[in-house]
Amino acid sequence: MREIVVSSSIKVCLPEELSSADRQLVDEARKATQRSYAPYSRFNVGAAVRLADGTVVTGNNQENAAYPSGLCAERTALFWANAQYPQVAVDALAIAACNDAGELDAPITPCGACRQVILEVERRFGRKIRLILYGTNRCYIVEEGMEALLPLCFSADFL
Ligand code: THU
Numbered sequence: 120m121r122e123i124v125v126s127s128s129i130k131v132c133l134p135e136e137l138s139s140a141d142r143q144l145v146d147e148a149r150k151a152t153q154r155s156y157a158p159y160s161r162f163n164v165g166a167a168v169r170l171a172d173g174t175v176v177t178g179n180n181q182e183n184a185a186y187p188s189g190l191c192a193e194r195t196a197l198f199w200a201n202a203q204y205p206q207v208a209v210d211a212l213a214i215a216a217c218n219d220a221g222e223l224d225a226p227i228t229p230c231g232a233c234r235q236v237i238l239e240v241e242r243r244f245g246r247k248i249r250l251i252l253y254g255t256n257r258c259y260i261v262e263e264g265m266e267a268l269l270p271l272c273f274s275a276d277f278l
Contacts, residue, residue: 162217163216215253226259
């Protein structure tokens, strides 16, 4: 038997070390947390998408009393972006979260379903999405594309 090792490179930095472009997108994601609808989890997530032409769109988690009917912030933002600008690639996605105690120290990372959707958007436009995950004491930046967070991923290549 042979073993394959799958590795990913994720950059870690302090919030103040973010570039101004990343910082701006993160700030939009942080603001979007304030507009989230999360009465059940009380966990507010914001996402900000920067398109290849510089347009920024935001989304947040939208919950529902029938829990699975809700949607995460990342998918709300990406679906909205793709619905409004179907010809424009996505360049970057920033994610931030807060709960009743305030903003989280450590960044949250997208759930599996959101990773799959981010991957699809990358494949759709043939362009890797820069992922910026915000926490008050550290940020993660993923520049390698979604395969870094979704090894052995399923995609249209199999169909
Ligand atoms: N949530 C997101 O919006 N994005 C994530 O990456 C993780 C989880 C939402 C879903 C739900 O409304 C709440 O956070 C708690 O899971």
